Amino acid sequence: MLRSLIKLIPHKLSDSRSFGIFKDFSKKTLPLNNTFGFNSINKLPFIQYSNQKRMDVNYPSLEGVVRLLNEIAPLHLAESWDNVGLLVEPFTQISIGKIVLTIDLTEKVIEEAKTYGTELIISYHPPIFHPLKSLNHKTWKERLVLDCIQCGIAVYSPHTALDAIKDGINDWLLSPFNIKEVRPINQSSMDSRSTNHYSYRLETVLPSESDSKLLERVEKLGKVLRLPSSAVIFSEDKNLPLIINILSENSSTKASMHLSKLDIPPLPGFGVGRIAQLTFPITLQDVINRTKHLLNLNHVRLALAPKHSLDSNINSIAVCAGSGGSVLRGLSVDLLITGEMSHHEVLDALYSNGSSVILCEHTNTERGYLHVLREKLITKLQNPNVEVIVAKSDADPLNIV
Structure with a gap:
């Protein structure tokens, strides 16, 4: 019997990703070291680590934190194509003492989260987007999901819901400027389920x-x-x-x-992207400087409209965090600011609409907002025992060399 059990246990934990095998095989504590792929808890026995994940009255439950996250960024605001909410949930109820915020969920971020003893990772971009037909080690995203399941780490993604909220990512992108008037490019509506709306x-x-x-x-x-x-x-x-x-x-x-x-009532100030009229005009060079300062960047990409120069006055700006090509298409404004657009989308903006374009790279337009989200979440939690951490290993994959 023992010999058959040993056959079930792979030589490396990374080949199994299974809690049950180790729980059933032995009630003794198993030291988890780098041999088993656990850089974060290499001195913490398996059973002890598992017990730390159980419910503790001094900390909020996962369900409670998810409810607060939905108050910050209601999921009905997300785009219909998006995959938001609680994407990975542990088998047992857990208390949340450490939360890690990241734009992208990568192996480095998970390893960093393990070092903190994290119970919840809030990944702005959903690591599960397209349907998964299997869960094995063949693709890097499946490995991420399995790693989180194995470690009992929950994963939540707000994505486009966080873009759409008032004082969300898009409003944050406009924060360096004096704004006279601002509105969403595409207006969000109230949640029909919570407003007793009849169709x-x-x-x-x-x-x-x-x-x-x-x-x-x-x-x-x-x-x-x-x-x-x-x-x-x-x-x-x-x-x-x-x-x-x-x-x-x-x-x-x-x-x-x-x-x-019947139309669903609109939510003023909520929606996709933003169009802003400035209180007074500022030069394009000034806009560039302020944008680089906000995003902590040394360089951005600039496409000048035919009638613009760095000294041109800018009166109106449209922004869209991440990839803004489709959202910003056809707008009549002086300047577009987003993370990325295709070559032909940039040409259309320049020559069809007379708009200059600033491209900052996709995640650079999103990452700085994690510090704002951290403060929002701490305020909502009202629990000094819970630590909210912005991942240090999260970074844009593209570098200018």
Whole structure:
């Protein structure tokens, strides 16, 4: 029996990524050293490390921290194509004492997180974006996920929800400038689930007294407003066919039904990207200097519009963190600031719209905001026991040489 168990255990932990094998094989503490791929807890026995992850009343639960993160950046604000929220969740309930913030989840970041004894990594970019068909060691992203699962580290990603919020990344990109007026490029809407929003308004004549029970049945599916000669019914998507079927039982209500789609109320100040009018004009060179200072960069890439020079006055700026090509397309402003755009997107901005372009590289437009997010999270947590750390090993993969 022992021999068969030994066969199940690989020579290296990095070939297994399995807690169960080691728990079942021995209740003795196993020193985890570099042989097993644990640079961070090489002096901490396995069972002791596992026990430290259990619930502690002095620290918030993972569920509680996730709830606070959703208050900071509600997930319904994220783009429909995005993959946000809690992406990796440990098998057992854990308390959160250490949180690491990063733009990208890489092996270096995970190793750094282990040295802190981290229970939660907040990765701005979701490490799981496209569906995973397997979990093995063949791809680097699958290895990251397995490593986090093995160590009991939760992973959360806010991504485009953090872009869209008021005082989020895009507003932060405009913080070096005196702004007279600012608005999102694409407006966000309220969360229909939390505002009791109804998707449809249906108006019909009041049924005869003999058919009044029709509305009583409808009231169980939606909101009914009874007027002197008609009824207005507000319905969610899923209940609309049922309501129409009920009203169709009466010939007068069926013949007089008028249906209209209701828009979800907008959220002022929330949305994708930003367009800003400056309080007073400043030179393009001044914009460049302020942007480099905010992002802690020595260089940015600049594309000058035909009628612009470094001394040209800038009155309007549009920004989009990360990759802004599609969001900034077709805007009539003096200057675009983003992380990256394609060659042809830059040409369109220059010659179709007369806008100059500043490119700072993708993650350079995002990374500095982690310090702002750290302060927001500390304020929300209101728990001095919890340490929030900005990863030191997180960096843009591109360097100017």
